[in-house]
Amino acid sequence: SMQKAAEYNLKMHPMWQGPLAVPGGDRQSPIDIVVRKSVFDSQLKHLIADYDPTTCQQIWNNGYSFLVEYDDTTDKSTLKGGPLQDKFRLCQFHFHWGESNAWGSEHTVDRRLFPAELHLVHWNSDKYSLFEEAVMEDNGLAVIGVFLKVGKRHDGLQKLVDALPAIRHKGSVVEFTKFDAGCLLPNNTEDYWTYHGSLTTPPLTESVTWIVMKQAIEVSHDQLAVFRSLLFTSAEEEVQKSMVNNFRVQQPLRGRTVRSSFS
Ligand SMILES: Clc1ccc(Cc2nnn[n-]2)cc1
Numbered sequence: 182s183m184q185k186a187a188e189y190n191l192k193m194h195p196m197w198q199g200p201l202a203v204p205g206g207d208r209q210s211p212i213d214i215v216v217r218k219s220v221f222d223s224q225l226k227h228l229i230a231d232y233d234p235t236t237c238q239q240i241w242n243n244g245y246s247f248l249v250e251y252d253d254t255t256d257k258s259t260l261k262g263g264p265l266q267d268k269f270r271l272c273q274f275h276f277h278w279g280e281s282n283a284w285g286s287e288h289t290v291d292r293r294l295f296p297a298e299l300h301l302v303h304w305n306s307d308k309y310s311l312f313e314e315a316v317m318e319d320n321g322l323a324v325i326g327v328f329l330k331v332g333k334r335h336d337g338l339q340k341l342v343d344a345l346p347a348i349r350h351k352g353s354v355v356e357f358t359k360f361d362a363g364c365l366l367p368n369n370t371e372d373y374w375t376y377h378g379s380l381t382t383p384p385l386t387e388s389v390t391w392i393v394m395k396q397a398i399e400v401s402h403d404q405l406a407v408f409r410s411l412l413f414t415s416a417e418e419e420v421q422k423s424m425v426n427n428f429r430v431q432q433p434l435r436g437r438t439v440r441s442s443f444s
């Protein structure tokens with residue numbers, strides 16, 4: 182499950198951005214989405230995210246971000262449609278954010294940075310039986326990226342924000358149940374960009390079909406501030422480092438085409 186992959190992240194130095202480019206890597210993420218260079222593809226379908234809140238299990242600080250993990254042993258929380266040919270299982274979601282509202286997202290749109298970005302991580306359960314298998318295969322994973330912008334308070338996010346003080350330190354885990362990840366999707370899920378890329382932390386594997394939503398969700402300044410109260414460091418470490426700027430630098434497009442579901 183994602184647990185093992187996230188434990189792998191735990192061992193990694195928090196600010197580890199990984200190499201700027203992976204040797205031989207020509208489909209790395211994140212990227213800048215140049216809107217006027219994206220290509221409208223009328224074959225792209227609606228996204229069908231069907232998430233069951235009862236599969237939500239725990240929330241924990243893995244020393245890089247905080248992640249909400251789902252039971253991915255059955256096809257209860259799935260993603261289909263969009264650019265995807267197969268059915269994908271939700272295994273976790275997490276965020277990337279900055280030390281200020283001026284930056285924090287991994288992807289950008291015409292170089293515009295957002296204060297944070299949500300990633301909903303899914304793996305191809307039609308072709309594989311475990312995340313660990315899928316993560317090594319072309320198109321084994323599908324990650325939905327949703328930009329966060331500062332505005333009105335996001336009521337669905339608040340339950341998650343209220344759980345963060347309990348997982349301030351790297352390695353802390355608390356039970357977190359009955360959370361509907363669907364409430365974090367924007368109202369408009371028709372308009373997205375999609376391209377083939379990679380995980381943005383080691384193993385940086387080029388197995389991700391990225392689906393980046395055009396519409397951002399609004400969260401309040403105070404909600405974002407609580408993200409920044411998390412720590413990269415465990416309770417034992419003398420020097421505590423606040424968990425901010427946990428994003429990777431942008432990677433070269435290397436001739437890839439970014440398709441849009443809208444014109
Ligand atoms: Cl918890 C976590 C899991 C994965 C990543 C890296 C990533 N790859 N693609 N999107 N995020 C960062 C934090």
Ligand SMILES: [Zn+2]
Binds near residue numbers: 275277
């Ligand atoms: Zn991510």
